[in-house]
Amino acid sequence: MPIRVGLACVAAYLVAAVLAAAVGGRRVAPVLIYGAMTAVSAVGLGSALFALVTGDLKTQLALPLGLPLSGGSVRIDALSAFFLLVVNLGGVAASVYGLGYGRHERSPLRVLPYIPAYLAGMNLVLMADDAFTFLVAWEFMSLASWALVLADHRREENARAAYIYIVMASAGTLCLLLTFGLLAGPDGGYAFAAMRETVEPPLIAGLVFLLALAGAGSKAGLAPLHIWLPLAHPAAPSHVSALMSGVMTKVAIYGFIRIVFDLVNAPASWMSLIVVALGGITAVLGVLYALLQQDIKRLLAYSTVENVGIVFVGLGLALAFRAHDMSVPAALALTAALLHVLNHSFFKSLLFFGAGAVVHASGERDMERLGGLIHRMPHTAVVFLIGCAAISALPPLNGFVSEWMTFQAILVGPQLPHWGLKLIVPAVGALLALATAFAAACFVKLFGMIFLGRARTPAARTAHDADGFSLAAMYGLAALCFLSGIVPGILIDVLAPVAQTLVGARVPEQSGVAWLSVVPIAASRSSYNGLVIFSFLICSGVLTAMVIHRYATRATRRSAFWDCGYPDPSLATQYSGSSFVMPIRRVFGTALFDIRETVDMPPPGARRPARFSLKIFDPAWRFAYGPATRAVWTIAGKLNRLQFLTIRRYLTLVFAALIVLLIVVAAWR
Amino acid sequence: MTSLQFDIAHLLAGGMLVLSLLLLYQDRILATLNVFALQAIVLSLAVAWQAYVQGAMHLMVTAVIALVVKGFVIPGALNRIVYRLGIHREIEQVIGAGPTMLTGLGLIALSILLVMPVKVGVTALAREDLAFALAVILLGLLMMITRRNAVTQIVGFMSLENGLILAATGAKGMPLVVEISVAFSILIAFSVFGIFVFRIRERFDTVDLGALDRFRRERSTLQ
Numbered sequence: 001m002p003i004r005v006g007l008a009c010v011a012a013y014l015v016a017a018v019l020a021a022a023v024g025g026r027r028v029a030p031v032l033i034y035g036a037m038t039a040v041s042a043v044g045l046g047s048a049l050f051a052l053v054t055g056d057l058k059t060q061l062a063l064p065l066g067l068p069l070s071g072g073s074v075r076i077d078a079l080s081a082f083f084l085l086v087v088n089l090g091g092v093a094a095s096v097y098g099l100g101y102g103r104h105e106r107s108p109l110r111v112l113p114y115i116p117a118y119l120a121g122m123n124l125v126l127m128a129d130d131a132f133t134f135l136v137a138w139e140f141m142s143l144a145s146w147a148l149v150l151a152d153h154r155r156e157e158n159a160r161a162a163y164i165y166i167v168m169a170s171a172g173t174l175c176l177l178l179t180f181g182l183l184a185g186p187d188g189g190y191a192f193a194a195m196r197e198t199v200e201p202p203l204i205a206g207l208v209f210l211l212a213l214a215g216a217g218s219k220a221g222l223a224p225l226h227i228w229l230p231l232a233h234p235a236a237p238s239h240v241s242a243l244m245s246g247v248m249t250k251v252a253i254y255g256f257i258r259i260v261f262d263l264v265n266a267p268a269s270w271m272s273l274i275v276v277a278l279g280g281i282t283a284v285l286g287v288l289y290a291l292l293q294q295d296i297k298r299l300l301a302y303s304t305v306e307n308v309g310i311v312f313v314g315l316g317l318a319l320a321f322r323a324h325d326m327s328v329p330a331a332l333a334l335t336a337a338l339l340h341v342l343n344h345s346f347f348k349s350l351l352f353f354g355a356g357a358v359v360h361a362s363g364e365r366d367m368e369r370l371g372g373l374i375h376r377m378p379h380t381a382v383v384f385l386i387g388c389a390a391i392s393a394l395p396p397l398n399g400f401v402s403e404w405m406t407f408q409a410i411l412v413g414p415q416l417p418h419w420g421l422k423l424i425v426p427a428v429g430a431l432l433a434l435a436t437a438f439a440a441a442c443f444v445k446l447f448g449m450i451f452l453g454r455a456r457t458p459a460a461r462t463a464h465d466a467d468g469f470s471l472a473a474m475y476g477l478a479a480l481c482f483l484s485g486i487v488p489g490i491l492i493d494v495l496a497p498v499a500q501t502l503v504g505a506r507v508p509e510q511s512g513v514a515w516l517s518v519v520p521i522a523a524s525r526s527s528y529n530g531l532v533i534f535s536f537l538i539c540s541g542v543l544t545a546m547v548i549h550r551y552a553t554r555a556t557r558r559s560a561f562w563d564c565g566y567p568d569p570s571l572a573t574q575y576s577g578s579s580f581v582m583p584i585r586r587v588f589g590t591a592l593f594d595i596r597e598t599v600d601m602p603p604p605g606a607r608r609p610a611r612f613s614l615k616i617f618d619p620a621w622r623f624a625y626g627p628a629t630r631a632v633w634t635i636a637g638k639l640n641r642l643q644f645l646t647i648r649r650y651l652t653l654v655f656a657a658l659i660v661l662l663i664v665v666a667a668w669r
Numbered sequence: 670m671t672s673l674q675f676d677i678a679h680l681l682a683g684g685m686l687v688l689s690l691l692l693l694y695q696d697r698i699l700a701t702l703n704v705f706a707l708q709a710i711v712l713s714l715a716v717a718w719q720a721y722v723q724g725a726m727h728l729m730v731t732a733v734i735a736l737v738v739k740g741f742v743i744p745g746a747l748n749r750i751v752y753r754l755g756i757h758r759e760i761e762q763v764i765g766a767g768p769t770m771l772t773g774l775g776l777i778a779l780s781i782l783l784v785m786p787v788k789v790g791v792t793a794l795a796r797e798d799l800a801f802a803l804a805v806i807l808l809g810l811l812m813m814i815t816r817r818n819a820v821t822q823i824v825g826f827m828s829l830e831n832g833l834i835l836a837a838t839g840a841k842g843m844p845l846v847v848e849i850s851v852a853f854s855i856l857i858a859f860s861v862f863g864i865f866v867f868r869i870r871e872r873f874d875t876v877d878l879g880a881l882d883r884f885r886r887e888r889s890t891l892q
Contacts, residue, residue: 646882651814658810659779666782 005047013120024109041091048084075129090247100469118144131180161231175215219252234297238356275316280428283309327505336405354384357466396534681715682801709739798839805832
């Protein structure tokens with residue numbers, strides 16, 4: 001049943017896309033399209049939830065389209081049902097948000113048709129049961145999101161972001177194409193069922209793993225393939241940014257899980273080693289980048305890179321445990337990763353929505369030009385604060401639960417027999433702890449710069465709160481962040497069939513545990529109770545407030561700002577974001593990012609202001625992409641001469657190629 | 670199959686190969702055309718012999734087509750073209766005869782090396798035929814790239830095609846329709862070539878393909 005509903009949803013999205021292209025210019029179009037999208041994604045969400053809870057799964061359906069021999073087919077199993085849940089939840093939230101936010105769109109025809117198409121692509125990727133359908137849907141998703149990145153095409157940086165994105169997306173799809181080619185083998189078994197049954201030799205399995213890691217990892221934002229992500233995600237309209245960061249990276253993670261956990265039959269220790277190490281590096285690099293950003297949306301995009309790193313650490317641990325037949329820890333690591341996928345989609349969508357509201361209200365994306373918005377946008381400030389606390393992994397919110405579970409899995413790591421993993425897993429644990437602390441600093445900075453202090457520009461001073469629909473979407477997500485932090489046991493139980501199918505075990509059932517506690521391994525080892533922490537926070541907070549109000553004064557006093565002893569009343573002299581992160585930047589960033597700080601002091605007596613400038617170099621650009629780009633240009637320049645050969649030389653080339661091939665054939669035997 | 674039948678087939682295919690080598694170093698245009706006509710006649714004999722040996726009378730049709738079209742019509746037409754273009758006294762060769770012949774010998778060795786080890790499901794006759802045919806094809810290609818004149822390039826192409834027909838008839842059970850369609854496509858290719866040669870001539874006052882390259886280089890530097 002869910003599979004038919006899912007297909008109907010895809011069809012409905014496509015109809016909505018066509019409809020949007022037809023009526024996009026009208027005034028009613030945003031309401032119509034976003035309303036339709038809300039309904040469709042709600043249906044999709046319901047059917048995914050139904051499939052996951054009731055276990056009405058494993059239904060396969062042949063498509064009338066597809067490759068001649070294998071045909072196309074779709075299927076929903078526990079894994080795809082879970083990811084369908086993530087996608088359609090993001091779809092509902094973005095559509096509701098779009099009902100308000102989308103009305104301000106200046107050129108709706110550039111946005112409206114592509115969002116339903118984009119959701120259709122993502123839904124179909126998750127349901128695909130053969131390589132052909134998967135790749136077509138994957139590419140459809142990439143192209144639709146590319147069009148959305150180009151929505152505001154007049155800004156030069158957006159055009160560049162879209163260019164880099166399309167190059168990286170094509171390269172990623174090429175990797176996946178090769179992956180499936182290798183998996184299908186010489187017989188061309190492109191159906192996933194056929195791939196599951198063949199056992200690949202270790203060399204092929206290794207190649208498949210590396211290609212899948214590159215293909216899906218580049219889409220997810222795994223370092224060093226993340227470079228397109230912080231450019232492309234902020235370029236799109238904010239609700240699309242939320243979809244790209246909160247949902248599309250998850251579809252990429254789904255692709256990785258599907259190939260590496262499901263289709264490849266021989267997990268090896270070295271694979272998990274790579275995934276765990278890359279995940280740890282990605283998490284720290286991503287959050288360090290995020291700390292250095294001034295652009296709100298770019299900061300959020302870099303933070304996505306960090307969270308993808310955390311998810312990959314969980315996945316790598318699951319691979320490692322599975323390779324050594326420790327299925328219960330494997331289930332724990334996988335469940336932690338999947339839970340983080342869900343949680344990240346909640347709070348990252350929420351934060352992007354908040355950022356969109358701020359950007360719309362003030363016209364500024366640079367947080368150094370905002371400030372004091374808590375007075376102008378109180379509702380947005382509250383939900384944004386919840387999002388910031390959740391992503392900083394503060395209990396009792398949801399970010400804490402999944403990261404805590406990842407750490408529980410890491411703590412089992414030393415029991416692994418493989419010496420490399422034994423060494424690297426604790427190291428990655430330390431990296432992850434570092435990343436979590438940085439994330440907290442990063443979001444303190446984000447929230448403080450935007451909402452606290454005084455408005456730094458007139459634009460920030462005249463900002464207004466978001467409209468009802470946008471606020472409804474944000475409050476809904478904030479409530480989800482809260483709920484999933486208080487009762488994570490339900491979610492862990494819902495994820496049990498996923499872990500059961502992929503690693504052959506499950507985390508102990510949580511629904512019987514008293515007082516909504518979470519006990520991932522054994523009660524004697526560790527447990528977490530969000531409700532207790534929440535009640536403690538409430539009680540202590542209320543108590544403190546009461547004590548203060550009882551024994552101190554009740555009156556609200558207003559006085560002049562303390563100006564740090566400087567007589568300059570300019571608002572720009574407030575504490576700035578870059579000064580906030582200066583210590584971390586100097587300690588961790590100088591060597592890593594080759595940061596150059598220069599202070600241009602005017603000579604004594606001159607009246608011009610001193611200038612402070614900061615240059616940050618991305619090591620990925622410098623050491624990976626720069627040389628690669630130069631090599632491509634050099635080779636292209638050399639090959640360009642092939643365009644201007646004489647006819648005889650062309651014939652000679654053909655002839656020489658033929659002879660070489662014949663010689664190869666002769667020598668082969 | 671008696672050894673006499675085998676020897677005669679061998680002789681005819683070998684004759685084609687010798688004529689291919691002859692084509693390769695022949696630098697006078699009219700002589701080239703005559704050698705080509707001779708090769709086509711030997712081809713038709715080889716095909717007819719195959720028809721007799723295999724008892725496949727439809728191959729006779731192929732033999733007749735080869736004899737009439739490639740032995741007389743095409744060489745005659747090329748002759749006329751050459752006279753009308755006034756290039757019947759021209760001598761042309763890009764690479765010297767020595768290196769070309771050495772390369773040709775190398776190609777023959779390569780094709781023998783390639784085909785001879787094939788033993789499964791092939792008769793010795795078909796195998797040797799195939800080796801000869803492959804050698805003729807490679808020599809035709811070699812001729813195409815060592816010539817500058819459009820007409821001799823056409824001859825190279827046609828001799829390559831002779832090799833194809835030899836290979837096709839050596840294999841038992843090739844349907845007639847395939848051979849006839851190949852013959853027609855050759856005719857069409859020939860007429861297209863003829864038209865192009867005259868067009869080139871009209872435009873550049875020569876059939877030396879170097880002129881085309883010079884023209885292209887001017888275009889590319891303009892861009």
